[in-house]
């Protein structure tokens with residue numbers, strides 16, 4: 370029973386992680402199709418921990434976080450000729466004024482770049498599409514289909530993965546439990562043993578003779594502390 374519970378918990382954690390990845394990729398597909406039509410978001414000019422002044426702009430839609438940044442003064446050749454980020458706060462903000470997830474996903478030491486993260490309810494995977502297309506994407510897979518560029522992020526954002534997985538795993542646990550209960554009820558209706566499907570028709574005693582389901586254990590076989598001790602001592 371205990372092993373069964375542990376196995377089921379591990380299975381649900383695996384299913385929860387898979388769901389986290391699937392949801393993140395779905396968010397990315399939705400983003401490619403309509404979100405971020407207006408390239409405006411929150412932005413700040415800030416001083417990074419290594420004393421570089423950069424413009425960091427981030428946008429959020431349901432399930433996706435797009436961060437783009439440039440070292441404004443170091444790189445006059447912006448990769449965003451038409452959609453240059455316009456930070457709302459044209460002042461030097463402290464690096465830690467940027468939300469924690471944006472800060473964690475974006476690495477300012479790598480210069481001009483775009484970071485794209487997705488997942489729901491919090492972002493869980495990120496990728497770095499090159500701002501100078503058609504260079505390949507970093508930390509992700511890019512698939513072009515139906516005139517769209519789908520970017521499936523692969524770089525884990527561990528706090529996000531942990532949060533989403535702990536949310537999805539109990540849902541899977543409940544779903545599997547309901548399925549198992551339903552299966553047992555269906556078997557009982559057909560007069561079959563709910564555990565091993567042995568036919569319970571025309572039996573004089575209740576329970577299953579095959580696997581012992583619903584059978585009272587005979588008194589002489591019951592485990593008592595004295596019997597357990599005797600069995601241990603006797604080898």
Ligand SMILES: [Zn+2]
Pocket residue numbers: 562563564565566567577578579580581582
């Ligand atoms: Zn049985």
